[in-house]
Amino acid sequence: MSAPTTTAPAASAPPAGRRRGAGPAAPPRGRRRTPLLLLLPAAVVLIPLVAYPIYQLGLLSVLDFGQAQASGGVPTRFVGFDNYRGILTDQQFWTVLAQTVGFAAFCVVATLVVGAALAVLLTRIGRTARLVLTTASMAAWAAPAMTGSTVWSFLFDTNLGLVNDVLVKLGLSGFHEYNWFYDKWTAFLIVGAVVVWHSYPFVMVTLYAGINAIPAEILEAASLDGANTWTTFRRVTAPMLRPILTIVVIQSVIWDFKVFTQIYVMTTGGGIAGQNLVLNVYAYQKAFASSQYGLGAAIGVIMLLILVIPTALYIRTLRRTGNEL
């Protein structure tokens, strides 16, 4: 979910008390079984509710599973890769895939540009201004994706929206009763704006913390050596921020590839004739709107396979930067 809820760097949080050597001295008694007992509750929840459904998703994707099979009237049938063949030869799938990649790329770039610019801005402003900007950003971050979507839909409403009214008053009469969600690209633009609005605060806060963590002596040394602002940024700040920037980029790619709520709510399920579909919504709609559960599951599996790439990169970066797993 685009929600602010899966901040990974916070996850690799508090550094203090790094594990020493082969781990703290635990009591010898029952030492081997204790960690497993402690992990038991998590396993009891995660195995049936996360691991097993992933297996089931794979299973559904090789079955002929539609409305008839779902209601139990017709037995399910193994169809091998037929669902995949059906999807990969469907022109709509490729359109949706291209849209998903393009939309995610747009959101990632916009989020990073806005977030990074504001992180730099935060280092140059007074206390009060910083407090005001951080608080306002926190509000945008905290707003649920659902309500963010309803409010932005209201702002861009055809008849009662503030945006059209203001644009017309500014002399752009073309925006009188302009429907932003009628056109595929303006619809994507607004949904993208909501996604960026929700996610730039994470980038801003993380990068700001990163900039602050650069020791003042290093920057001082650079300026003593006669480096100007740009050189300092290029030669000192940017390289030192690199690991954290990598993590922020990968995390954003993963989030923005999975955008669901904003598209689903703002374009009412994928836009006119599905023009604003992205993979996640496409899979859901195939399953629950057209009852082609097998096809929906196959799209889900394809998404999982695509997401493996950034996830692997993410794990590699974490390990490289010395985060112990």
Added chain:
Amino acid sequence: MNTRSRRRLAADTTAYLVAVVAAFPIFWMVLSAFKPKGEVQSLHPKPWTTHPTLESFRQVLSVDGFGRYFLNSVVIALAVVVLSGVVVFLAAVAVTRFRFRFRTTVMVMFLIAQMIPVEALTIPLFFMFRDAGRFAPGIGLNTLASLILVQLAFSLPFGIWMMRGFVAAVPVSIEEAAQIDGASRTRILWRILLPLVAPGLAATSVFSFIAAWNDFVFAKTFIISATQNQTLPSALLVFFKPDENDWGGIMAASTLMTLPVLVFFVAVQRKLVSGLAGAVKD
């Protein structure tokens, strides 16, 4: 004025402008929720109101049943916070305080579980809960319990991952001292370690609260016929008909849904930022 302070002034002004833009949608939502119906329906909306009213709130709470949905959302979110808190704490202790085979594998699994597009998993989960309902109606589709279970499951990987840092921050020597004093493993866990990591657990809980509170895809998928078990987001989706122009009602319901999260987030803000800073300094 010299260049330096002029630059500073320009930077400050930019910051204030950005802050206004960022907070504006929230302001507009709350404002429209308090506007009388006539003003919300106006073709030329004004950024203020001279007659604030609770009319829209009263309507969504009593007529549209949002009071009930609000309560459902609270029940689910609190149940998830409590259950997830216990499970996350135990698992985090296991992965930070012990070395065991497959420990790294377990951690990588937790990480991967965070990357999964949960919306795709609604397909198998829908059928699993439908079938489970035949044997145990209490946890089948249309129940709050089914939503609590899935939210609990999807809150764990991130929670354990985040909590791990807070447990690691507690010096082992404290536990060792307690052990020398003859305290049992269980006692050390609940009476010594738990109170020490309580602030971290609170911060972690906020995230599971928010995730459970915001979820709409599971609620929309699982609650098919028992409308009395709807949650705020899924009810808001049903209620969200841009063509009918009841924006006052939609904004009032959106405000009801946003405020608790906003309060929680502001409460944990400092912890969150310092956690991020800590991760970076490491």
